[in-house]
Amino acid sequence: xxxxxxxxxxxxxxxxxxxxxxxxxxxxxxxxxxxxxxxxxxxxxxxxxxxxxxxxxxxxxxxxxxxxxxxxxxxxxxxxxxxxxxxxxxxxxxxxxxxxxxxxxxxxxxxxxxxxxxxxxxxxxxxxxxxxxxxxxxxxxxxxxxxxxxxxxxxxxxxxxxxxxxxxxxxxxxxxxxxxxxxxxxxxxxxxxxxxxxxxxxxxxxxxxxxxxxxxxxxxxxxxxxxxxxxxxxxxxxxxxxxxxxxxxxxxxxxxxxxxxxxxxxxxxxxxxxxxxxxxxxxxxxxxxxxxxxxxxxxxxxxxxxxxxxxxxxxxxxxxxxxxxxxxxxxxxxxxx
Amino acid sequence: xxxxxxxxxxxxxxxxxxxxxxxxxxxxxxxxxxxxxxxxxxxxxxxxxxxxxxxxxxxxxxxxxxxxxxxxxxxxxxxxxxxxxxxxxxxxxxxxxxxxxxxxxxxxxxxxxxxxxxxxxxxxxxxxxxxxxxxxxxxxxxxxxxxxxxxxxxxxxxxxxxxxxxxxxxxxxxxxxxxxxxxxxxxxxxxxxxxxxxxxxxxxxxxxxxxxxxxxxxxxxxxxxxxxxxxxxxxxxxxxxxxxx
Numbered sequence: 001x002x003x004x005x006x007x008x009x010x011x012x013x014x015x016x017x018x019x020x021x022x023x024x025x026x027x028x029x030x031x032x033x034x035x036x037x038x039x040x041x042x043x044x045x046x047x048x049x050x051x052x053x054x055x056x057x058x059x060x061x062x063x064x065x066x067x068x069x070x071x072x073x074x075x076x077x078x079x080x081x082x083x084x085x086x087x088x089x090x091x092x093x094x095x096x097x098x099x100x101x102x103x104x105x106x107x108x109x110x111x112x113x114x115x116x117x118x119x120x121x122x123x124x125x126x127x128x129x130x131x132x133x134x135x136x137x138x139x140x141x142x143x144x145x146x147x148x149x150x151x152x153x154x155x156x157x158x159x160x161x162x163x164x165x166x167x168x169x170x171x172x173x174x175x176x177x178x179x180x181x182x183x184x185x186x187x188x189x190x191x192x193x194x195x196x197x198x199x200x201x202x203x204x205x206x207x208x209x210x211x212x213x214x215x216x217x218x219x220x221x222x223x224x225x226x227x228x229x230x231x232x233x234x235x236x237x238x239x240x241x242x243x244x245x246x247x248x249x250x251x252x253x254x255x256x257x258x259x260x261x262x263x264x265x266x267x268x269x270x271x272x273x274x275x276x277x278x279x280x281x282x283x284x285x286x287x288x289x290x291x292x293x294x295x296x297x298x299x300x301x302x303x304x305x306x307x308x309x310x311x312x313x314x315x316x317x318x319x320x321x322x323x324x325x326x327x328x329x330x331x332x333x334x335x336x337x
Numbered sequence: 338x339x340x341x342x343x344x345x346x347x348x349x350x351x352x353x354x355x356x357x358x359x360x361x362x363x364x365x366x367x368x369x370x371x372x373x374x375x376x377x378x379x380x381x382x383x384x385x386x387x388x389x390x391x392x393x394x395x396x397x398x399x400x401x402x403x404x405x406x407x408x409x410x411x412x413x414x415x416x417x418x419x420x421x422x423x424x425x426x427x428x429x430x431x432x433x434x435x436x437x438x439x440x441x442x443x444x445x446x447x448x449x450x451x452x453x454x455x456x457x458x459x460x461x462x463x464x465x466x467x468x469x470x471x472x473x474x475x476x477x478x479x480x481x482x483x484x485x486x487x488x489x490x491x492x493x494x495x496x497x498x499x500x501x502x503x504x505x506x507x508x509x510x511x512x513x514x515x516x517x518x519x520x521x522x523x524x525x526x527x528x529x530x531x532x533x534x535x536x537x538x539x540x541x542x543x544x545x546x547x548x549x550x551x552x553x554x555x556x557x558x559x560x561x562x563x564x565x566x567x568x569x570x571x572x573x574x575x576x577x578x579x580x581x582x
Contacts, residue, residue, distance in 0.1 A: 090425050219443045222436050224426060229419060231388050233491065234412030234440030279426035282446070 003283045006276060010290045014072070017294055021068050021301045027059045034060070062196065070194035071300040072293040073203040074259045075269075076210050077251035079292025082266030083273065083285055084213060084248045087220040088241050089149050092274075095267035096252040099152075099245060100159030104133020105256035107167040110183045114170055119193070123202065123257045130253030133159050134245065148227075152245070189262035189314030191300050198258055206254035210289050213247055217282030220244065224281070264317045265292055272328050295324070338363055339495065339526070344384055344394035346377075354380050355391070355550045364494065367517065367527045367542030371534065371562070373570055377550040378530040382497055385528065387411050398495065412440035416488040420500040422480060427471035430483050434458060434468075437490035451490075458489035462516060477504035481513065495526045502536065514539055534575065537562055546570060 023029065037056045040047045047053040081096040089098065096102060108129025112122030140155035141148070174180040194203075222235045223244075230237040252266065273288040299316045339362040346355040355377045362368050370378050383389050385396050387403040396403045398414055406414075416437070424433075437458070438451040459465045464482050467475065472483060481501065488496055501517070502510040514536060517527055521542075531537060537544050537558055544561045546553040548570055554561040567575045 087426075092425065215444065218439060218446070221428065221432070222439050222443070225424060225433075225436065226419070226422065228383070228386075228388055228417065229422070231408055232386055232412060232415065232417035232497070233436060234409040235443060236408045274426075279428055280432050 003277055003280070007283060007286055007290070010287060010294070014290050014294050014297075017297050018068055018072065021071075021297055022060065022064055024301050024305050025059075025064065026305065027055075029056055029059070066194050066196045066199045067191050067300065067304070068297060069199045070191050070203055070258045071297040073199070073206050073210075074191070074255045074262065075265055075292035075294070075296025076289035077206045077255040077292070078262065078266040079269035079273070079295075080210050080213050080285055080289040081248040081252040081255075083270035083281070083288040084216065084220065084244050085266075086270055087224045087281055088244050088248075089153060090224050090226075091149075092271065093267075094153075095263075096248065097160065097263075097266070099156040099249055100133035100137045100163060101130050101249050101252045102133075102256060102261055103160040103163035103167065104136075105130030105253050106187055106261050107163040107170065108132075109186055109256070109260070110167055110170040110174070113179055113182055113186070114174055120197075123198065127202070127253050127257045129163070130256055131249060133163050134249035134253075136162070138242065138245070152241075185312065186260045187314075188312030189260040189317075190303075190310065190312050191259050192310050193260075194258055202254045202257045206251045206258075209247055209251050213244075213251070214286040214289060216244060217280070217285045220281040220285070259313065262296070262314045262317055264314075264321050265296060268321055268325055269295055272325065275328055295321075338399060339385070339528075340395075340397040341381075341385060342395050342397065344381070344391045344396065346380060346384060346389070346391045353550055355384070358394070358547075358550070358552055360545055360552060360555045362526060362528065362543070364526055365521065365524045367521050367540050368529065368545060369537040369540055369542070369558070370528065370530045370545045370547060371532075371537055371570065372547035372553075376547045378547060379499060381547070382499060382528065382530060386415055386417055386497055409441035412491065412493065414493050415495040415497060416491040416493045418481070418484045418488050418496065418498040418501065420503045421477065422484060424473045427473040429468070430459075430464075430470050430472050430475070431455060431468040433472045433483055434487045434490050437487035438492075440491065454490045454492065455486075458486040461489060461520075462486050478506065478509040478513075481505060481509075482516075485513070485516065489520070494524070495528065496520075498527060498529045500530055500532065502531070502533070510536070511539070534562060534567055 033052065033056055037047065037053050040053065041057065047057065078096060085094045085096060085098055086092050105126045109122055109126035112125035116122055137152065137155035137159040140158055141151035144151055171180060171183060174183055219235060219240055222230045222233050223237055223240055227237040269292045270284070270288045273284055273291050277283045277287050299320060300313055302320065303311045303313055303316050341358060341360050344355055344358040345353060347353045358381060370381065372378050384391050385403065387406060390404055403411060434455040435447055435451060438447065438454055459468055462482050462485060464486060467479060467483065472480065475483065501513055505513060517540065521527055529540070541558050543556065544558045545555045546561055546566055553569060554566050564575055564577055
């Protein structure tokens, strides 16, 4: 099938899933009411005296909208970061974890929960340490005056191990009655904390950069042929690798800020996209972002509708991810022939 | 014209890989660089392509230092066919050849002209039938041809080819060299490293003989590649004899 067509169809599926997710949930609503409320909001009519309409407005705009937007932004950020890192490291087993981003951001968040009561500071700390994790990995590789793939991977592993150790220390000293539980729950990943402010300050920047990253496909193709080849085809390989890694780190840090530690998406979604559309990054990058969004939205919709109490998203992604992956593995023969 | 002027290089202090290497190459030449393992052939090639900076000396292409060019500029004058290249990702052959047209246009999508250029280069090597195959699933010989096609699509005048026949069977070795001879009719320059003296004669043109990081001999193949110079290179007495045509 035409590769552009696959992307357009996937985009349509994404929009339909988002519309469906708006209607799914424990608060019952019907299409007529939703339409009435929306037209009132658009025309600027005051509905504060109508209890059912203003409740509906609250549910849609304050609860479901930020949560759905966050699911889409987190999923697309993690998936495209994974696809980019697989290309940069020329290794399909790589995920955003490789650069120490997730370890850094997790430690940052845990430290934030220990020191601050305000959630904003926890998020800032998480973002800052996520970036710091990757910068430390880069710095370690620079000690050897090289940006070679091997040293970057080593740097990432060392940086990740360092922040994992710090995280363990924070867990050790955290108050087991409330702080430790909060940290553990957060580490399993959840979108329950996503509010409009989070979406505005973390989700929108992540989305903008993700859209920009979709256009790195041509350069990433050339880069993944090897350094000498890329250099003689007109690409400054070392510089491009750093730019891509920093941008991928940026979006994955923001994803952690919004939803905690969610595994699976950054590793497997790029594979599913590759099996669907082939390995050409010009198409793989946008499709990974779209599939990531759809997948996380679906997983989150399951967590908030099927179960009466909130199940951490990180658990659901891995559980429903397995059959999804098996199904696709059986039904496609692209990408790894 | 390429002017290699007094190049020296060492990976670690005290052990020189290249020592005062100088020679000139005219446009349209086929130049074979011959020498035993570890004589600095590959390093010299990387320096000539501007991939690594020499410790001293300079490489000029048409009067411009190759190390002063940015990568896009360099890619318009030179291209590179590596040896034994493998790709982890199974890109389509068509897409691999298209990559050759990317220089200076990394952020725009491929245009009609680029697709045409890719088609033409596949046709020139008579491998259009491979276009929709996965590059990583090809045999070594086919991959080598695809990389030559990619280099042709790049439309630069100077080809650097590292051990072009490594991994190819006897027939494919000569088929590839025939392609090189055919291409060189269009005023393209070829700089080729090789381990096979007989291939140097087949390609004729000029030869640079290297030993321990220095140029042993440089000149036309007939002059430079003699039984004596080959003995000096490999420690084996090799007798030159004519081939019945």
